[in-house]
Amino acid sequence: MWRNYLTVGVRSLMKNRAYALINILGLAIGMAACLMILLFVRYELSYDKWLPNSDNIYQLQTYYHDKQTGEDMNLQMSAFAAGQALKKDYPQVERMVYVSAGGFTVLRNGEAIAVDNGSMVSGPFFDIFQFPLVKGDPRTALKDVGSVALSETQAEKLFGSEDPIGKTLTLMLRGKPVDHRVTAVFKDLPKNSHMAFNMIARYDPATYWAEQPDFLTQWGWQSGWWYAALKPGSDPKVIQADEAAWEKRNIPDETFGDRKYNQGDDSDYRLVNIRDVHLGKAQNGAATPGNDRRTIVTFGVIALLILGMAVVNFTNLSTARASQRAREVALRKVLGAARKQLIVQFIGESIIVASIAMVMALALIELLVPAFARFLDADLDLHYFGHDGILLPVMALVLLVGALGGLYPAFYLSRFQPATVLKANRSAAETPGSGRLRNVLVVAQFAVSIGLIICTAIVYTQTVYARTTDPGYKREGLLQLTGASRRQVVPLSDTIVAEIARVPGVKSVGRSSIGIDTKNSSNTGISIPGHAEAVTIGTYAVDSKFFDTMGIRLVAGRSFDLGRPMDDATLPFPDDEAVERAFVARGANVVINELAAKRLGFRNPADAVGKQVKGGGFGTPDEMGLVPINIIGVVQDSRFRSIREPLEPIMFRMANNNRDAVLVRYSSATPDKVRQNVEQVWKRIVADAPFDGKFSEDIIQKLYKAEDSRAKTFAGFAILAVIVGCLGLFGLATFTAERRTKEIGIRKVMGARSRDIVRLLVWQFTRPVIIANLIAWPVAWYVMRDWLNTFDDRIPLGPTPFVAAGALALLIAVGTIASHAIRVASANPIRALRYE
Template sequence: MINITGLAIGLAACVLILLYVRYEQSYDDWLPDAERVFQLQTLYEATESGGEEMNLQMSAIVAGRALEKDYPGQVENVVWVRSFSPVILQDGQASVTEDLRMVDGDLFAIFDVPFVRGSAANALPDTHSIALSESEAQRRFGDQDPVGRTLTIVDNNGPVDYRVTGVFEDWPEHSSFSADAVARFDLGAQFADREYALTGWNNQQGWNYVKLRQPADAALINERMPAWEKRNIPDDVGEGGTTNPGDFQDYRLTNIRDIHLGEAQAASVTPGNDRFTVTTFAVIAVLVLGMACVNFTNLATARSSQRAREVALRKVLGASRRQLITQFLGESLLVTAIAMLLALTATELLLPVFNGFLGSDIAVTYFGAGGILLPVIALTLVVGLAAGLYPAFYLSRFEPAQILKANKSAADAGGSGQLRNVLVVGQFAVSIGLIICTAVIYGQTVYARTSDAGYVRDGLLQIENLGYRGVDGRDQQVVEQLRRVPGVEAAARTQIAVDPGGNSVSRVYRTDSMEPIDLGQYSVETGFFDAMGMKLIAGRDFSNAIGRDDSTTPFPIEEAAERAFAERGANVIVTREATRRLGFTSPQEAVGKQLRSELTQSELGLVPITIVGVVEDARFRSLRAPLQPIMYLMRREGFGAIAVRYSGDPARTREAAETVWTRNIPQVPFDGRFADDIVREQYEQEAARSQIFAAFAILAVIIGCLGLFGLAAFTAERRTKEIGIRKVLGARTRDIVQLLVWQFTRPVIIANLIAWPAAWWLMRDWLNNFDARIDLTPVPFLLAGALALIIAVATIAVHAWRVAGTSPVRALRYE
């Protein structure tokens, strides 16, 4: 029972994780010609001026055009993709499509997805055509044929009509690209009011997908990429001197199948994963399975005293050692096969929970291309042989003469037990290591969700969807009305918010230096810091009464207004980290200092700015991202969200906010979320990871304890005579229990000495992925060791107490 249960648990865990690993590594394998489809990625290097290292999946529009122009023999097609969730008008009713992809070419010439209505070849014939996913078409049109119907997309050019030309099958879950709808648009018309987006190499607003004529061409292009960058990326000439974006950014073609687990995860179309995590889970699955195999080996060798006479008699009756080895391996394979059947049953039952937990759609199929029947058979054979090989050779080596001597105890055939001790140490080292990793990951996840982010999460409602054309400047009256809602303490519009999707960086220069310093640049309005609960540590807040505080310039760009702004200058508020990057010794020293920065779209040179205040640093992004030094400007437009500070009932405040929004902007759906919920979503992956580690730790401990219980039972049975003699000579039951418990707790203590350094090394590297992290203290190590010891002692003590309490008469009667 112990063998089969332990093996079944180990095999079930192994099968589940191997299914997960195969699923993660199979992203985009379903795509025809996947080996020819690539994404052009932008890799930013860390710079001496404070620029952070960033590996973006996005790339500039001009980059894709230059690649297509320079490599006509290698590049078959390039399509630039923009992603957003616009308001779509259907029969006069406004709604939002979550994943609309706006493309400047025929995306389906690159992504050959199956169509249920229409065809890929005719899906995007012109710049006013749109194709819908099957689920989106069902949501909008029910069972009616949507082809030929009209949808109106409200973007920065106003309402634009698009004709539905096809319906494609829903994008598979294991895909690095997804879409509810794909609309083809006119790139020039879309960016007519901001032409710099078409030519700027630092302007990443979407993704370039490339289809090559031959897969091998990617290596050639990547090899020549440095020369291509020098040839195409122009210098930026300004008052700060001549700079070239190519000096700190590189481009790379990455195959579509390597995106999900690739190095570039920033600004991804769909959430990715890292190869280290997937590999770690695979290693853990093998370790858990290995522990189950160790149980089999330990129990088989421990039972050798009971089977020694069997082996001896078989040899006397003519059995060869090869026949005995075959017999014992057959027994091992049979036990493993039974355990595998139980494991597959458990896998089928647990898979829906597992999928819901990881947000995947893993399926178990036994036959066909993705079938697991052959891998399961192979795993059964490998585990059966691995678990039974040593016992088979060990048991088959017994000499009949030694075993069958009249004065020889069968118990003496068991050997010294050193191997069993080593294997028990290994088992508990794995268990303790997993418990430590679970504790550290859980601690870091809690720290990330609850640590001081520089703003107050409690009582903060974030309202988005301000960037849609349907808002039409009415967001200001929404804010003014929100401030009058009972319970609302402050409300303000902002360009940056909790978990922002974009990143804005400007170069700033001190008056006494021409060395640039890269700072995040974001627009806010008065009252923003109060709404966010951010602390002003030096200087003053923005004021509507001070003209130089207002950095608003007209959009589309008016050169006269830009020139006037450049001559007048602006006041800014910076963060504590920004003052440090700028070289000031304290926030107080920074107040009043003059700087220059690139604040205009026209080529008018650097704008003089003055620091009037310093606020505490705020972590709007995940702790995995470096803390960004920020420069805030006060403006009256160009915002993406509203921050609302409230007290009282959250549900009532959100309901009141939605009422205000709907009354003023009925064409745009309300999107309000609480900051706590947004932050929780930021760390869902870490939380899921910690729970998976916890599950593995529990499984490892259970398997270890099963083996320990079995070993204790057999050891106590073999020492029945010894225990009886000890009791006759005056040993108390407590003394016997201590003797047996100490024998099995020594390996657990030694296991700590192995697990602690290994877990420390792994967790140190994992924590280094976070910009802010918990300290790796001895507490989780001591707690894990103590927990493993307590569980081991409890497992042994119950059985030891029963054995020690047995009357010595029963033990010695046969003598």
């Protein structure tokens, strides 16, 4: 019996090769797209699951809520004091380690080598994170202050083929060379990790921060990540439930002018399992770019939609072609076949088609996955066996698709009444309602296709808008150097700027503690007379040439002037109490941006000029009182960070310290030559600090790289969905044209013109497309409105993408069936009617 079923199924496919090709090709594309998306989704969900004991390791995160604006800033970082208080209060915490943010400068043979993704840790790091070590003992590695562990790649860069264990590395820490002994080499971390380490050094926080002891006690200073390993069987929800009381016990009240405030009033702390960090709520202050669950769910839905469209094609073509097998079904029933046997036969044929399609799909995946992984910069591995093998899911998918695609045709075919079919001597039969079902499925297909086209257009337009919208400064012709706040660079900063200004092609040079996507964030409270609450404003140091160099336009008032002592807000480091008290007494002049003026209550920027407020942010202790702040100018708003983040109200002060970014404005037609000359100047003056210079266009491109990759991936799979839909429409159009050959012949004999026939056939398939638009538009509008709201600055959600997608879908449908319509309408009616 089974052999007979297989033989009949293969013969049926061979008899209708075009139908079989369309069915198999559509299913193969749908399955390949579905599996590739699911590989990506599985990869995104696998972050840090490879780490032993990952289910028991947690990151302490800080969530801020601005009561004035309603804005949230969720940080993966937390204050050093927060981790210490957590360990002190909860016996469930077995171990904790603090991991500092930043990188390292290594001195080797008189050369400064920058090491990205380098961190200092406060304790035995490998007691919590059981990284696979290539060399060294995890029990003793990083046990002592002054020890360092390297990744395999970094060890090879620094030591070549030599054994690095026991060797000495000189690290520049706070401007001083400090020797460290290499005690371990660990395997390069996989890409599916929220952590990124090339070098890990053990340090003593108390000694390192001796000049700035406030770092160890202030709850508002985040510059690293706390990780906790809980004791087996401990429930983090118990700790979380006590969070409010824990904050009250540990976070001290502070004085801001004549007001008291508490850092815990605007912040919450969460223990988040490391497997949930990558897709978690907190994405600010991350060591590596994260993702959000909404994106992953979206891709998962797209995978199911594409697969669903392929199954719909299968069902449509199967029901359409199945009517041609009426006599076969009738004869089988006359010879004693039960309905159950017929259902099994046709579902079996469906599974055969699904199996052939899956083989083609796997071939496509083998070819495309390497390029797909490189494009997404992800470790997408295709394995058939093992815990991450896809063999069982593939087999399940074949059975599922085969059953879904063949279930309705099987029940539909088995309904034919043999007496009716054989009495009429018909080889074809149509079950009532099957045509309506096909129309409903075609509408659903095109609703999905149109919706995906609309979403793709909006996502792509928003991505382009993010890269090209006016940021409030001139992006072109700008070179940014970072690392100017290093201790060994600061004393030579003026010399560096003066020498860079002499480089041919350089127009101006400015310095700032905020640059293009420099990640750092600093804010303070501004006290306004008559307001109960202080206004939170970002505060950053700049020099007198910063605004001109960046191309930031002055809206009202004046800019900083080196000839006016009140403009200079520089304070000595280390702290000098006498100088600080004098500074608090005299106050300082500042420039603010337009948003800061609005937040401070001024209706127009000009109204803010000449006004005085009080606040901090200058580095003076709070107990000395608030600093009188005179607003001397207002500049236009500038967006230094991602378009997803809220625009920041900023207060600029002119100071010579804490300026990490050097901005170089050039007018040369050969920017690479300018960069090369600037690098030579840097290395000549500060040989012990690595040069890090990037063009602003490259920084922006990297900033939106993940957004751009997701948009292109989304577009690629949307195109595949449209292709799958077109294949189904093409098959149905072919079938319909064949079935209506005699009808068309009669119409032509009765006087119908070819264009009338073409219009009749085209309208039959364009009507479902029009209905699909009415379904897709509101759904796409709702989804895209929600997505665009995740951006602080976004494109308007106008009618253009909706109308364009509808027109494109209509054009695709007409183009798909037009060739059949024209061919049938142009045929000689005698051929269709010769036997009638």
